[in-house]
Every structure is written in C-alpha cells, then in structure tokens.
Amino acid sequence: MFDFFVHEVPNEGLCYGCSPESLTDVRAIKNYQCTAVLNLMTKEEMEMRQIAPDYEQLMCKQTNLNYVPFPIAHGSTDKMTDKLFQACLILNDMINNKGERVFVHCMSGTTRSPTLILLFLCLYRL
16 A cells, blocks of 8 residues: 655654555564564554554564554544653653664554654654
C-alpha cells in the first residue's frame, strides 16, 4: 500500500516511517541501527491492511528488535492529545533511560509518527 521508507532524526536516536510489511522492511529498520520499534497503529488499521496482529512483533523478534505497541487512533488532535503525551513518556523512557534507538511508525508515517517525534523533541530536547 505504501512504499516503505525510513527517515532519520539526526543525533536523536530516532527514526520514523510507515508500517513495515515484510521482513525486508524490518531489516531496513535494523540497517539504521535501530534497536526498537514503537508501533502506533490500531488493531483496526492492521486489519484493514491485512496484517496479523502479531506479525510485526514476530518479525521484530526475528531481527532482535524490541517491539512496543502503543495504538493511537488517527483523528483530531484533541482526541489524540492524551495518547500522544503518554506515547511521548514511553518514547522518552526507551531513548533516555534504556538507551534504545527507536523506529516510530503509524500507518503512513506522515501524521502520528512525526507528531510524536516533534512532541518528544519539544519536551525533552529544547
């Protein structure tokens, strides 16, 4: 559905993009020296893309990537605010406490993922 891509946020331990759909995509994440994946997709989005709920987790396990699902429904900013803040706390723990290099993704990699990263940078890097 989407061409897989990885964008790197230089010097921040962060990458983001769309949902990985194959082992090749997950290996691309690994090639960016990521050690963890934070998945923001909902169960409904995975079903819509015909992705089994545990498929990404199994691919991550196979490539030694830590996998953290934290579904945030795509919608208005008002509806997403609390969930984005909670996800930011998780992302901060992964990066600043556990030393992970994290690939953050939603379905297309153009709304929730970059919004979460911007929030993280504003709260923890400015």
